[in-house]
Amino acid sequence: MKIYYLNGPRLLRAILAGSDSVINKTEYLNKINVFPVADNDTGTNMALTLQSIIRALANSSPGSIQDVGNIVADSALMGAQGNSGVLLAQFFYGFAENLNGKSKIKVKSFSKAVNSALESSYQALSKPVEGTILDVMSAWANEIEISSEKTNDFQELIANSLEAAKIALADTPNKMKLLADSGVVDAGAQGFVYFIEGIYKYLSSGTIEPPPTEFADIEVSHPKIDMAPENIKYQYCTECLVIGTSISKYDIKEDLLMIGDSLIVAGSKEKIKIHIHSNEPDKVFEHLSKHGTVSNKKVDDMKAQHLAQFENMENNDIAIVTDSSCDLPDAELKELNVHVVPLRINFGTDSYLDKITMSTGEFYNMFEMADTPPTTSQPTPADFKKIYENVSKISKQIVSIHISGAASGTLQSAQAVSRNIQDTVVTTIDSTTTSIALGLLVRYATELLRDGKSYDEIIRLTRKMVPNTDIAVGISDTMNLIRSGRVPISKGVITRLLNLRPIITFDDEGKGKPISVSFGKKGILSKVFSIITKHSEDYENLRFAIVHTRSSKLAKKLEEKIKSHYNTEDIYIIEASAALGAHTGMGALGAAFIGFPKK
Incomplete structure (x- = not known):
């Protein structure tokens, strides 16, 4: 049966079908992720972004195609995760802008909306790179435009454009040496093809493939990548939402380009989603606060994610974890490969992650100007669980040394999840102190590790050194x-x-x-x-x-x-x-x- 128009319900089901198609391939997309950083999360980021759309559509009753487009665009922006997720959100924003005032659209209007979405996606990026999701989006949009002059049937339109997208996907290694060397296609581009495939299956059969209740271990050749965290120029994948009035995307790009890369600025003049790789997340948020209210802050350590892919490597059997009350120079913490769980800093109702979303220098600058003094709060058990699970992918034995248990609930948060990390032993140590004294103790533990001491010896000798x-x-x-x-x-x-x-x-x-x-x-x-x-x-x-x-x-x-x-x-x-x-x-x-x- 030919389909000559898309209305609200049809677009809604098409989006759901495309989303489920991507979610079904989450683990595969994670495994082939090498660009911009081999941090094993492209599938997860795309899935989380699309799940945000699914939840929003499930909790609303859109009528027109304009209603559906607006819900999809807004929910994607609010839930966007990672480079690929934020770019998808901007694509949906550009698409939705061309649905205003419409209850349904035909193929030529669809073509106009898709090409507007493509242009919007390019504008969101500071430095578009060949061999990525943009190439596939571009090939798909171009074929949509060509086919819309030849057919008025959406099934035929999507079938033709899907083939063009697949050809562009296969060509991504020819456009990016990193992909060719790794023996994979671009993960974000592959995810977009899965999205179009899901839409095509729905239009041709009327069915939507349900997402799995759990992911099976998908057989795939791992990319040929080396463990090289030193090649990651910018350590933190930094994201947030900025809400204001008449926000200038151009001004935001100008502010942020000097402190990171992989910058994407997506959204509208009232609501902007930011994605950037930076070594100074606190400065990112400081710059953005000039443009509006900053919320939904998210910071991921890409070096830790990169290292987590290299299981069973020599000398990585044991890891040291501490919290941000540990005062050791940043350079030394990195050199010693100490994993740090941040405490939270609170200025009134604003909350920051210590030494991640707020540097020590910025803390004192704000402290000097604050009407009421700041407070700190312990990391949550979920914060520890996230760090422990990341570390456990490369180290099955963790020594976790923390601020005095009598002075803070940090140790208690660590202990709450220390026994629940799969296939990993976590031992917590109460330093009975803080700051530089904790720093000296953590440094001592890392030296025991470097001297080849066993896990039990490190624990025994570190505890012996506490007094x-x-x-x-x-x-x-x-x-x-x-x-x-x-x-x-x-x-x-x-x-x-x-x-x-x-x-x-x-x-x-x-x-x-x-x-x-x-x-x-x-x-x-x-x-x-x-x-x-x-x-x-x-x-x-x-x-x-x-x-x-x-x-x-x-x-x-x-x-x-x-x-x-x-x-x-x-x-x-x-x-x-x-x-x-x-x-x-x-x-x-x-x-x-x-x-x-x-x-």
């Missing part, structure tokens, strides 16, 4: 401790009146407690130095670290005193993470050491 680690932090402004309830109001008022500055440490149970006081801000440095030297008297092979909150000059002076006293260069300085800084406020200064008891 051999100490920290002392002088607090210049006690107001935040009072507001958080960690210092009673009465004591806080007295210390402020007497110009006393508390020096805080952690006891054997991991509870923060005042150990001394200094008179005035100037006395903090000498008091911290005095406590650290006294507490380290019974230890040897000492290593040190210094932490501060916007007190870099004092930190440098403290470093010089420690270097001179111990004749050591084994020391680093770092600005405190939000987990510590939110409680200490500005002007804090601290030091920590780790060492072995003298014999």
